[in-house]
Amino acid sequence: MPCSEFQSARVAPATPPLRDEIQQQIDGVMRGRTPLALFTTLARDERLFNKFFSGGLLDRGHLTIRQREIVIDRVTAGRGAEYEWGVHVSVYGERAAFTKEEMTSLVSGSAEDPCWNATESAIITLCDQLESTSDVTDDLWSVLSDSFAPEAIIELVILAGHYRMISGLVKALRLPLEPGSARFGEYRTS
Numbered sequence: 001m002p003c004s005e006f007q008s009a010r011v012a013p014a015t016p017p018l019r020d021e022i023q024q025q026i027d028g029v030m031r032g033r034t035p036l037a038l039f040t041t042l043a044r045d046e047r048l049f050n051k052f053f054s055g056g057l058l059d060r061g062h063l064t065i066r067q068r069e070i071v072i073d074r075v076t077a078g079r080g081a082e083y084e085w086g087v088h089v090s091v092y093g094e095r096a097a098f099t100k101e102e103m104t105s106l107v108s109g110s111a112e113d114p115c116w117n118a119t120e121s122a123i124i125t126l127c128d129q130l131e132s133t134s135d136v137t138d139d140l141w142s143v144l145s146d147s148f149a150p151e152a153i154i155e156l157v158i159l160a161g162h163y164r165m166i167s168g169l170v171k172a173l174r175l176p177l178e179p180g181s182a183r184f185g186e187y188r189t190s
Helices: 020-030 037-042 046-054 065-078 082-092 100-108 118-133 138-145 150-173
Strands: none
Touching: 020 037, 020 046, 037 046, 037 082, 037 150, 065 082, 065 100, 065 118, 065 150, 082 150, 118 138, 118 150, 138 150
């Protein structure tokens, strides 16, 4: 991609060809699609790229795709990270079986919205508590313990923190929104 497409970004992406190891990792994630600006920007530095790629939680862990994406979409929306939120909604929203009502709730609603079951509501409350206090109340931990093993709760907390970091990164880099990715405006209430 020519650098002119990244005029709003603070850092231009790496210039192709990328190192073979980096290109292979990107290809493994993108599966034939155009690489994300976030990945090609991080590819400028092999160490940073490898640390970033080794720290993700998009593998099969203790959570379903839906539970994982509730965390990611709630955190990135709450942080105003439309770049990362839009990528996740576009790639995983259908797999997570989100309705328009649920997407609207994740962007501008609350855990009490009627579209959520009790477990999903607790996940959203977790994201909101971590955002506002960097902590989880004993009451919420108890509610989460009814649905999740301790390791899964730890994964939820790590996932929320990881996407707080990514939200800050994509916003600080001023990455332009990916073509065709979802936009907040589609899901904001007035």
